[in-house]
Amino acid sequence: MDNATDEIVYRLGATCGIEDVEEGKTYEARVQGFANFGTFVQLNDRVKGLVHKSNQKQDHRERDPIIVRVLSIRRNGNIDLEEVTPGIYRTQTVTTHIPPVRLTDLGQKIGRSVMVEGEIAQIKQTSGPTIFTIVDETGTENAAAFVEAGVRAYPEAMVGDIVGILGEVMKRNNQLQIEVASLSVLDEDDAARVRMRINDALDERAEPDDIPFLIESAVLERLRPEMRKIAKIIRKAVFTAQPIVLRHHADADGISAAVAVEAAVTGLMRESGADFDAENYLFKRAPSKAPFYEIEDVTRDLDYATKDNVRFGQKMPLILMMDNGSTEEDEPSYRMARVYDLPIVVVDHHHPDESVDRFLQAHVNPYHAGGDFGITAGMLGTEIARFIHPPVEDRIRHIPAVAGVGDRSEAPEREKYLALVAREYPEEHCKEIALALDYEQFWLRFNDGREIVKDILNLNNSYERHRNLVALLVQEANAAIDEQLRASMPHVTEQLLENGARLFALDVEIYAHRFTFPPPGKTSGEVHDRFCRKHAGNAVVTLGIGPDFAVIRSRGVLLNIPRMVRELREEIDGGGVNGGGHLVVGSIKFVEGMRDVVVARLIEKIGEYPLEP
Ligand code: MN
Numbered sequence: 092m093d094n095a096t097d098e099i100v101y102r103l104g105a106t107c108g109i110e111d112v113e114e115g116k117t118y119e120a121r122v123q124g125f126a127n128f129g130t131f132v133q134l135n136d137r138v139k140g141l142v143h144k145s146n147q148k149q150d151h152r153e154r155d156p157i158i159v160r161v162l163s164i165r166r167n168g169n170i171d172l173e174e175v176t177p178g179i180y181r182t183q184t185v186t187t188h189i190p191p192v193r194l195t196d197l198g199q200k201i202g203r204s205v206m207v208e209g210e211i212a213q214i215k216q217t218s219g220p221t222i223f224t225i226v227d228e229t230g231t232e233n234a235a236a237f238v239e240a241g242v243r244a245y246p247e248a249m250v251g252d253i254v255g256i257l258g259e260v261m262k263r264n265n266q267l268q269i270e271v272a273s274l275s276v277l278d279e280d281d282a283a284r285v286r287m288r289i290n291d292a293l294d295e296r297a298e299p300d301d302i303p304f305l306i307e308s309a310v311l312e313r314l315r316p317e318m319r320k321i322a323k324i325i326r327k328a329v330f331t332a333q334p335i336v337l338r339h340h341a342d343a344d345g346i347s348a349a350v351a352v353e354a355a356v357t358g359l360m361r362e363s364g365a366d367f368d369a370e371n372y373l374f375k376r377a378p379s380k381a382p383f384y385e386i387e388d389v390t391r392d393l394d395y396a397t398k399d400n401v402r403f404g405q406k407m408p409l410i411l412m413m414d415n416g417s418t419e420e421d422e423p424s425y426r427m428a429r430v431y432d433l434p435i436v437v438v439d440h441h442h443p444d445e446s447v448d449r450f451l452q453a454h455v456n457p458y459h460a461g462g463d464f465g466i467t468a469g470m471l472g473t474e475i476a477r478f479i480h481p482p483v484e485d486r487i488r489h490i491p492a493v494a495g496v497g498d499r500s501e502a503p504e505r506e507k508y509l510a511l512v513a514r515e516y517p518e519e520h521c522k523e524i525a526l527a528l529d530y531e532q533f534w535l536r537f538n539d540g541r542e543i544v545k546d547i548l549n550l551n552n553s554y555e556r557h558r559n560l561v562a563l564l565v566q567e568a569n570a571a572i573d574e575q576l577r578a579s580m581p582h583v584t585e586q587l588l589e590n591g592a593r594l595f596a597l598d599v600e601i602y603a604h605r606f607t608f609p610p611p612g613k614t615s616g617e618v619h620d621r622f623c624r625k626h627a628g629n630a631v632v633t634l635g636i637g638p639d640f641a642v643i644r645s646r647g648v649l650l651n652i653p654r655m656v657r658e659l660r661e662e663i664d665g666g667g668v669n670g671g672g673h674l675v676v677g678s679i680k681f682v683e684g685m686r687d688v689v690v691a692r693l694i695e696k697i698g699e700y701p702l703e704p
Contacts, residue, residue: 098180100158103134105275106187106206106255109168112138114161117175119182122155132157132172136273137257140170148174184278191255194364195229197267200260207234207256207269208277208285212332214250214404216243223248223274225256226331228292230364234258236271245274250404253282253289266366297327299478305488306507310462311474318471320453321436322478325352325411329359334373334399334408336392338415340468341378341532343497343525345414348438348472349376350548351490352413353541355476355483362480372403376539378532382415382441382672389424393431410435414468417443417456418653418671425450438471440464442653442674464673465502469494486550489516493548497525520561524548527561530568533608571608572617579603583618588698592630592648595622596694599635599642611635612642612678619644630702636690639683645675647703652677655696663689 102119103111112118112134120132120140129143130151142159151157159172191208192200209227216222220237221244234256236244248254254276258269277285299322304311311318328335335356339349357370375395379388392410399405410428415421416437428435429450437447437454441464448454455475457466470491477484489512495505496518509518516524527547531540542551547564549557582602586594597603597618599611609617615635623631623646630647643652653671656679660668663681666689670679681689 098177100177100180100182102182102184103138104184104186104255105135105137105273106189106257107135107138107185108187108189109138109164109170111185111187112161112164112170114164117158117160117177117180120157120159120172122151122153122157124153130157132159134159134170135275138170140172142172142174146171146173148176184281186281187255191227193229194225194227194232197232197260197269201262201267202260204257204259204272205269207232207258209254209256210286210289210331211248211250211252211254212406214243214248216241220244223254223256223271224332225254225269226289228289228296231330231332232267232269232364233366234269234271234274236274244271248274248276250406253277253285255281267364293327293330297323297330299323299326300481302477302481304474305477305484305491305511306504308466308504308507310457310460310466310502311470311504313460314455314457314462314471317453317455317459318475319478321411321438321455322475324409324434324436324453325356325475325479326359328409329356329373330363331406332369332373333406334375334396335411336396336408337374337376337411337413338379338384338388338392339376339412340382340414341380342414343528344467344469344494346378346528346532346544347469347490347494347497347525347548348413348467349378350544350550351469351473351476351483351487352411352479354487354550355479358483359480372399372405375408376541378535378537378539379415380537381420383418383420384412384416384424386424386427389427393427393433396431396433407431407433409433412437412439413472415439415441416451417441417447417454419444419446420669420671421447422450438468438475440466440468440471441672444653463502464498465500466504467491467494467498467500469497470500470504470508488512489521490548492516492518492521493524493528496521497528523561523565526568527564529613530564530571530608533610568608572613575603575607575609575614576617576621579614579618580621583622586694588632588694590630590648590698590700590702592632592645592698592702593622593626594632594634594694594697595619596634596636598637600637611637611640615642616644619646632697634690634694636686638686640670640678640680641690641693642678643672643676643697645697648675648697648700649703650675650697650700652679655679655693658696659689659692663692 100117118134120134123131123133133139160175162171189206192205209225212226213224218241220235223234238244257273258271261268339345360369396408417439434452443456473490491508545551579602583595583597603614619633632645635642656670666685667682
């Protein structure tokens with residue numbers, strides 16, 4: 092109903108002060124308290140006035156809405172009001188004339204009152220104040236609001252709301268904080284305007300600089316747009332205080348990829364004003380035993396994410412998969428994640444199945460660009476880390492070389508990354524770091540071992556500790572491998588396949604120590620390496636056979652393990668076959684009672700694949 096004769100009742104915006112109030116105008120207010128001479132009312136959190144009892148029309152209770160007309164504003168700031176009861180009226184919001192201060196400029200406003208506008212990214216209730224984490228287009232800062240110790244201030248404000256905050260800028264423990272004087276959720280129109288402004292600016296700010304790669308590589312160049320896309324998604328998550336869960340394969344390559352990105356993300360968090368603890372609760376790195384996203388993993392991630400969402404008012408996380416995530420085997424977990432609308436991005440070099448892409452916001456994979464697994468996750472991860480936060484480069488330049496030797500890359504990129512750091516990290520030392528990572532991760536199990544792993548990769552500015560730790564771990568790992576192979580090697584059987592390849596098989600269940608390092612996959616790899624050396628120039632396939640699984644290592648045969656797994660699954664009724672991995676290195680699972688049937692047919696199939704020319 093738009094009628095020009097209607098009376099206007101003003102609603103004083105949360106950030107308005109007494110200077111925005113005009114004599115003779117009518118305002119919405121709320122009853123604050125009573126005195127024997129009248130009723131105190133609030134026009135907003137900052138502006139209060141008195142309705143003398145002679146000007147009161149009705150009885151009220153505390154917090155009741157009331158409509159008042161301003162009779163006079165005195166020099167001392169007291170406002171005299173009278174209660175009015177208009178018939179038909181329309182409301183109009185008075186907005187403040189104070190321009191909002193950008194969060195990144197707060198450092199220059201210490202001790203002063205400011206207005207800020209932004210999105211609530213997190214609400215944390217402490218035993219004292221309520222801490223709102225606010226994000227605008229320039230940064231993120233905390234705002235502390237206090238009503239009563241341990242009581243939630245402004246319960247109407249929720250995560251994701253756009254708010255206006257008026258308060259004083261303080262420095263506590265060397266960290267900026269706004270002490271909230273008033274906080275209000277902006278109405279729909281204002282919120283939409285601010286949200287659009289923040290989104291547009293953040294979109295631009297999240298765009299990574301188009302820096303050159305550390306090495307020349309045609310495949311990397313073709314992957315550049317998708318790598319920048321993932322870097323942008325990660326930068327935006329950091330800028331909006333969205334938690335990041337980084338899931339990675341628990342081997343040297345996967346760890347390398349993840350640690351490079353971890354260093355970039357934590358660096359960017361610090362730079363953009365997140366509090367010191369953010370790198371712990373807004374970034375989680377979690378190793379996965381399998382080279383895919385197991386139901387057990389996604390269940391754990393969802394459990395934490397939903398609890399943090401309820402308990403600490405955190406946003407739901409971005410899931411970043413590294414050195415895993417690109418195959419059909421990931422799909423059951425992706426379907427779980429989709430129920431909660433978790434965005435997922437993948438950086439992998441396993442042979443991808445196209446069907447996963449409908450679950451992903453972005454997917455970097457050398458197979459999409461004419462490359463193969465020789466461009467390892469650690470190489471991709473390091474280059475993406477540089478897009479995320481360029482200053483991180485000096486600390487992580489050596490990581491692709493470690494990842495390349497760890498995953499036995501044979502791509503030309505491996506040599507280039509090794510050459511880049513040859514003086515500080517000769518190839519032999521890179522191999523030691525990779526072995527130390529594998530060995531330590533075995534004992535870390537599902538833990539990320541953040542600081543220990545950074546020491547192994549020499550990211551902690553303590554070269555001596557790095558050297559000592561790696562030397563010790565390598566010594567222990569090699570002793571354990573020698574011990575294992577002394578027991579296993581005499582039990583390896585050999586046969587010549589139809590295609591001319593030599594097949595070596597070891598029953599890792601009964602001829603290897605269990606539940607210790609090296610685990611079956613690594614044991615099979617070590618056996619394979621020894622036979623490759625012994626039969627240099629020949630095609631060699633090694634099978635490590637367990638009760639219900641087999642690990643496949645090969646050289647010189649053009650295998651396609653994912654395809655063999657699919658065929659065996661079709662052909663052997665009741666075999667319960669599944670698995671996968673890379674084309675020429677992988678594993679296969681089956682039911683124990685069908686082991687002999689499955690393994691026999693698997694060996695036949697291996698013998699049918701052509702040898703490398
Ligand atoms: Mn890998």
